[in-house]
Amino acid sequence: MNEVESVDEPALEIRRLRIEAAGRGTATTIVSSLDLSLAAGETVGIVGESGSGKSMTARAVVGLLPPSVFVSRGEIRYGGRSLLELTERQWRRIRGSELGFVMQDPFTMLNPVRKCGRVIEESLPDAGRGTSRRQRRAESIERLAEVGITDEAVADRYPFQLSGGMRQRVAIAAAIASEPQVLIADEPSTALDVTTQRDILLLLKKLQAARGMGLVLITHDLRVAFAMCDRVYVLYAGHLVEAAAAAELESTPMHPYTHGLLISEPPVDRRVAELTGIPGAVPVPDDVAGRCAFEPRCAWSTPTCRNGTPPLTEVAPRHLSACTRVREIHGEMAHPRSRMRLAEPLPPARPPSGGPLVRGRDVRKVFDGRRDQAPALAGVSFEIGYGESVGLVGESGSGKTTLARSLVGLERITSGELVVDGVAVSAGSRLDARDRRRLSHTVQMVFQDPYSSLNPMRTIGSALKEVVRLHDPSATDPSARVAELLESVGLPAELAQRKPVILSGGQRQRVAIARALAVRPKLLVFDEPLSALDMSAQAQVLNLLTRLHRDRGIGYLFITHDLAMVRQIVDRVYVLYRGDIVESGPVDEVLARPADQYTKKLIESIPRPTGTWLT
Amino acid sequence: MNGVSERTASGRHGTANRSDVTAGLCFAFLAVICALALGPSMAPYDAMGANLTIGLGPPTESHWLGTDALGRDILSRVIVGARAALLGPLIVTLVSMVFGNALGLIAGCRGGWVDSVVMRWVDLMLALPGLLVAVVVIGALGGGYWVAVAVLGVLLVPFDARVIRGAALEQIPRPYVEAARTLGVPWWRLTLFHVWPNVSAVTVANSFLAFAMALVSLSGLSFLGFGADAGQPDWGLMIAENRTNLFENPASVVAPGCLLILTATCVNLLGDWVYQRLSERGLSR
Structure with a gap:
């Protein structure tokens, strides 16, 4: 991983990105400031709850922000070019062929009146240029095989005839058909069953390794991020609060929010008396402007946390955190999962009185x-x-x-x-x-x-x-x-x-x-x-x-x-x-x-x- | 929730101000018409008073819109005509709204044979050529403005019923309705207090449409001689009466015509705006 990171120019770089939404006379902040870099062949995760701005970040990167949402500051660079200055025409040459995009919902992502094979044919790099219908079809079947669909008949099916997992496979095949350098996947497995989720993530991992493609995985599930990613960025209410290597983030979180997320997760292997979650709910970015975004819900907050937005600082090698008190409290946050209280042994099931309900x-x-x-x-x-x-x-x-x-x-x-x-x-x-x-x-x-x-x-x-x-x-x-x-x-x-x-x-x-x-x-x-x-x-x-x-x-x-x-x-x-x-x-x-x-x-x-x- | 608010914001970007201004203008115009309708005293002359000594004439200083063949002041007649233009359609709208909503909600929420009966009736009504039925009924009953209003009211009920039923059917499978059903809420409460408030945006928008439609239809019937009694100040009737004098006093036809078009258009635009605002509110909730 380190050798990948040492590449001078990152494949994708986001600097001080600020995204706002225009409303009736006012602008609301969606992302207040985000820095991110992705080396070639690296997998980076963006983790956050709803309202953290993770999806809008992904859309900003591929230039597909909704009409009223705009980037008000910052820079997105890809391959030495600034993406924010591109015209729509220039975008079309980059989107798909250099930056692939997979969305969350496989049910709405594919055009319902087009056959799956056609969807992929359209995305092929030489679409419509000099190749015969037959060649393109063969190519699309090959691409489908690459994502694990070996049944040729699928190319002639419509999206609604396929299961959610199959649809997501088709969508991935279309997204990578033009050999993009970077794939942005916005919650690619969230709408799927657990068993299918694993298959899809495995597929993404395999494809990424085979092609040396950069992958930005957006997810709300820390477990998924840790399993898939080299590095993870934690987003909270439009603020980047922590960024570190996945394994390090898991064992030694350096921000109370990450710590809170880790202990909110119910453990699979045992029953706990009570989960120590985070109190309260995610605020709107503008409500926590000018101070630590997590302060209102933080167990370690002090009045100083309200003095200005805490800067992202390197608290350990290659480990960034936006908590000003991290030096005092990081000991308390280490190894959060292992310290969860075990539940008292279950009382024996009460014998049902008078037959079952x-x-x-x-x-x-x-x-x-x-x-x-x-x-x-x-x-x-x-x-x-x-x-x-x-x-x-x-x-x-x-x-x-x-x-x-x-x-x-x-x-x-x-x-x-x-x-x-x-x-x-x-x-x-x-x-x-x-x-x-x-x-x-x-x-x-x-x-x-x-x-x-x-x-x-x-x-x-x-x-x-x-x-x-x-x-x-x-x-x-x-x-x-x-x-x-x-x-x-x-x-x-x-x-x-x-x-x-x-x-x-x-x-x-x-x-x-x-x-x-x-x-x-x-x-x-x-x-x-x-x-x-x-x-x-x-x-x-x-x-x-x-x-x-x-x-x-x-x-x-x-x-x-x-x-x-x-x-x-x-x-x-x-x-x-x-x-x-x-x-x-x-x-x-x-x-x-x-x-x-x-x-x-x-x-x-x-x-x-x-x-x-x-x- | 996130997705919804984003979409709402995006749909309105850039057009927000323009649609607000349009709605404001429409509202102002309709307010003026309402004011005219409520106060006949604003008319400078007696709208019914013939003055054969003046006779037909183009706009002058004393008669801003000229006079018709009987020497009646066009301006006064247009102003007094506003009352007929608003009152009739208002009643038509109320009738179709009350009965249409009731039928549509009952059909949509109860389903089964009730739905079938109501909807087959609606199909039957919609299969009838509306204006023709109106002409026949009014002819049989002897005509008059209020008969026309009553006939139009009945004819618009099935339109409203069908739209409201569709909106209700959209709400029925939603979890909040199912939750109410599992909680044992009786069907009439479910219809009235759960479903209806959520289709009210459609109700309101549809009423605006019905109003505009009733206005145009009523004027049309008056034009054909099946509406307002001869001599009454009514925009449709004025167009009919004065169309032979188009070259002597164009204002006598253009003024009621323009008012008719403007009023109907404004009602439609305002209806669009209200619907947009209401459904936006519904979405963001």
């Missing part, structure tokens, strides 16, 4: 119009006891969400028996009003996307009050109950007057949890409740869920693809694969000694910074 027997679900296809649920049988916390693990398309939606009455199962607290939700006809009511008293659901699961036009208080009134018409003081609910999820009661727009993702998810708690349910169904949240918010919400489960004895059905997460919260786990339960048992046992081939694969796919994950 939920019992499913041979539950099948086939969606209308897809009768020829595999069923979403192919006869699964399961049980959830009173007060038990059960996990449901599987990749997308495994039927886990369908199962959850059937439980709360949003989906009707095709056949089988599904009984929730004495209410048969499998009955052939519609549920009558009384049963529906009983069901909503028993089971509640928290959805994946906190941004769309709250009605944007209603205040938080009125949303909660509605539920309180519905389920307890005799409640004397609904407002007091709303305040109590908000408090129970760790939100100030004043928020009742506000609308969801002012809340961060984590806060919204808390409101959604409070709303579900308002009916005093016996079972809470969580459909990937943390996957849309930032890392620091994930830890906070996970802690909240652990506490609620412990204090109130509510049963959980926790749906996730994240095995590290599931270990922290459930007693028992079901592994779902293509509509079938392939394995079940106590979570520790299943994760330690997986019996099924698929479970093994899932466990191997968990991002790990070191070891055999990406080999």
Whole structure:
């Protein structure tokens, strides 16, 4: 790595980059100042939570900023040229052929009406010049083989006919078709399943090594960054707070934010009593201008941290940090992961009293119009006891969400028996009003996307009050109950007057949890409740869920693809694969000694910074 | 959230000020028309008073827009005509908004056979040639301004219902609606307090469109003689009455015509602007 870094002229260099967005009469800061260099053949990671400005940085580098967003200062140099001065015509010669770009969402990145082979043909360096149709087609098939698609028929398929992982492969093939020197990958694996994520990252790593291509990987996942990158830049609220070699950053973080991120991550191998996350939420860059951006959330902050933006200084060889107090506190921050408290041994699972709360027997679900296809649920049988916390693990398309939606009455199962607290939700006809009511008293659901699961036009208080009134018409003081609910999820009661727009993702998810708690349910169904949240918010919400489960004895059905997460919260786990339960048992046992081939694969796919994950 | 705010900002870049200015001008113009409509006293002469001694004449100092064949002051008639121009379309809009929203929301939120019944009715209504139906009904009922208003109101309901149903269907699969369903919120509460506020931007925008459409249609009916009674100050009718005098007093046709076009255009532009602002607010929430 060092020999690569010693190359004089970096392949890509960003100096004092400042990005702003023009609004109504004002400009808001997106990135306040960023320095970055990428040597030829090197992999550099940009890590940050939402609002850190990492995606806009990537877009600035390839000259694809949205119309109202602009670079107000700084320089981006590539191969001795300044990219910011290029005209759109000059850009077209650089984009694709010298700078490749892979976006997060493989579902929107490919033109839906073009066949995959054509997408790649267009990106070939000699597109449309002197080569025959047949030659170009052969070339595109070759390129597809390079990204691991050996089936020639894929070239004649449309993007919507492919899975997410396949689409991302096609997108990568198109991005590197013109042999770019530098590839910018903006969260290339985030929208994919864990197993697919590993394949895609492996592919990127392989291609990069084979071509000696520089890679800028933008991700929110530190584990991914550590596994992939030589050096990592940590971005926070538009500020670069730390930059160092990946291994060094992991073992000895030199900035409290990096440290906080590391300890917010649930460990895969054991259960911890409580995650020590970062309190609060990511601020808007302009709110923390002129001081240390992380100061409001920092455990080590002092009044001096508010005096001006701390400069990025070299605190150790090739290790930059923007913390002024780093010399005093770096000892406390070293080896953060190893110091996480171990959970007390799990209490033995309470024997369910009076039979299970939920019992499913041979539950099948086939969606209308897809009768020829595999069923979403192919006869699964399961049980959830009173007060038990059960996990449901599987990749997308495994039927886990369908199962959850059937439980709360949003989906009707095709056949089988599904009984929730004495209410048969499998009955052939519609549920009558009384049963529906009983069901909503028993089971509640928290959805994946906190941004769309709250009605944007209603205040938080009125949303909660509605539920309180519905389920307890005799409640004397609904407002007091709303305040109590908000408090129970760790939100100030004043928020009742506000609308969801002012809340961060984590806060919204808390409101959604409070709303579900308002009916005093016996079972809470969580459909990937943390996957849309930032890392620091994930830890906070996970802690909240652990506490609620412990204090109130509510049963959980926790749906996730994240095995590290599931270990922290459930007693028992079901592994779902293509509509079938392939394995079940106590979570520790299943994760330690997986019996099924698929479970093994899932466990191997968990991002790990070191070891055999990406080999 | 990040992505949404970025997109919103980008969509408005550079055009923000221009669209605000346009909306301001439209608003000012419509305010003047409203003021004219509310105060007949602003007319310098009696709009109905014929003065055969003057007769047809071009604009003069005392009659700024000239006079028509009966010697009636065009300016006064245009000013008083503003009332008919606004009041009728306003009622048409309200009728179509109330019934159209109700039907559209019920169809969209309830689904099933209710949806089918409502939508087949809508299909039937939209298959009818609107103006022809209006002419036949008004002919049968004896005509008059208020009959025309009533017929137009009924004819616009299916348009509104279809648009609102579409907007409601867009909201139904969203998690917040599903959350409300699992919480046991009754369907009428769900429709009224959860879905409707989120389609209100469409409701408002659609009402502006309906208003402009009603204004033009009503004037058209008046022009054809199926609307305002002969002699009444009504822009459409004025164009019809004075079209033979186009060369003697062009203002008698051009003035009501221009006002008609300007009012309809301003209502449409203002509707666009309001929709943009409302949906922007909805997005950023």
